[in-house]
Amino acid sequence: MDESQESELRNPFPSPPSHYVKYTSHNLKLLETLKERVKDTADIASVDQHDVLSDLTDIPPWPLVQLEKPRVDWILDEGRYSVFGETWFVKETIPSLAELGGHQLYPPDPSVDRxxxxxxxxxxxxxxxxxxxxxxxxxxxxxxxxxxxxxxxxxxxxxxxxxxxxxxxxxLRPVQARGNLEHMMQRQLDIRQEETRAIHATCDELESRLQTLRTAALEMVPKQNTGTLQETSVRMSRCIISLDFIRLGQVSGEATTTEEVLRWAEEVT
The missing domain is CATH 1.10.287 (Helix Hairpins)
Known part of the structure; x- marks a missing residue:
């Protein structure tokens, strides 16, 4: 590989390889025909393609085997492949200092205390x-x-x-990133649990107040006449509706004033 080709491969936006023009429909059909006539694929590179395809025309001077796809099993066996002049590993790993050619002074085994x-x-x-x-x-x-x-x-x-x-x-960066992620997720879980406990405590307090109002209203019923009983029932309904409205507002997080609650209770009852 000359210097111009190497600089082209290292270009951030390299041009397609020069042999891409060989992948024509005619050449691909010639390759398929060659595979059909040569049953043993291991010997396809050693046979004379001009003799095998003598009845066809426009046979290229270069070997048709070059049009074969890369062998994935070879890449997996070697564990790396080359693209645009750079070598990439199939399994992304962080090479150690010794693998990079440096003088490593700490134990290479990550399980050992460093x-x-x-x-x-x-x-x-x-x-x-x-x-x-x-x-x-x-x-x-x-x-x-x-x-x-x-x-x-x-x-x-x-x-x-x-x-x-x-x-x-x-x-240690992967270990640190994993620890930070666990800490962040645990913090979010703690915040949601605290908010849930606060909502349950507010609901329990409102339930207790509602029960107290219901008990007080029932105690007032025998002491009132029929007209007063109806008025007490209306007032109790307003109180219950108002407290329910306040409860819904506190659970949903919306601020509601007392005047709004009373006005809304008047319209409902």
Whole structure:
């Protein structure tokens, strides 16, 4: 692959591959005919397609096997595939620092406690940083000295330590995201449970008040005459309707004034 083709593959909007023009209806029919005449598909790449298809016309000079679809079983076996010059894994995994070619200082097994290794890395980072400051203020080497300065070694080691800290933090990102999601869902559940308990408490309080009003109204009935009994019944109905209206307003979350409730009760009764 020359430089122009490689730059085209890495283009954010690459052009289609140049061999897309080979997928014509005629060439695809030739491939189907070749498969029918060559029963063993394993030998289709080794046969001479011009001899097998000698009775047909317009046989391309390149192998018709190139028009075959990619073998999915090969991709699954290898675990990766290439698209536009980039290699992609079938199963998305976070490669470790050692797999990326770095010097890994913490255990690769995620089930092993990494805290002791990370604490050692942090201590080594602080010590190396202190040594780097001492190497910087040290006198410079002679002009023709072939020995690299000491601070070069400290900078390289600090780079390795920083890479380990960043890689270990990236390995914990899925665990952190899962923990944050669980905490958020638990918080939403707690809020809904609190709101439900508040609604039930309000309903119980309203039921108790309604029962008290009903009892008081029934106690007043024997002491009144017929006209007063009818008036008491009307008043009790207004009270019950008003309290029911207040209850519905509190449960639904809508604010209702006393004047509105009384006016509405007057219209109903």
């Amino acid at each position: 805290r002791p290794a990370l604490l050692s890395i942090i201590r080594s980072l602080l010590v190396t940083y202190s040594n780097l400051i001492g190497a910087i203020v040290a006198p410079p080497p002679p002009p023709f000295s072939q020995v690299p300065p000491e601070w070069h070694r400290h900078v390289e080691w600090i780079t390795v330590l920083a890479q380990n800290l960043m890689a270990a933090a990236n390995d």
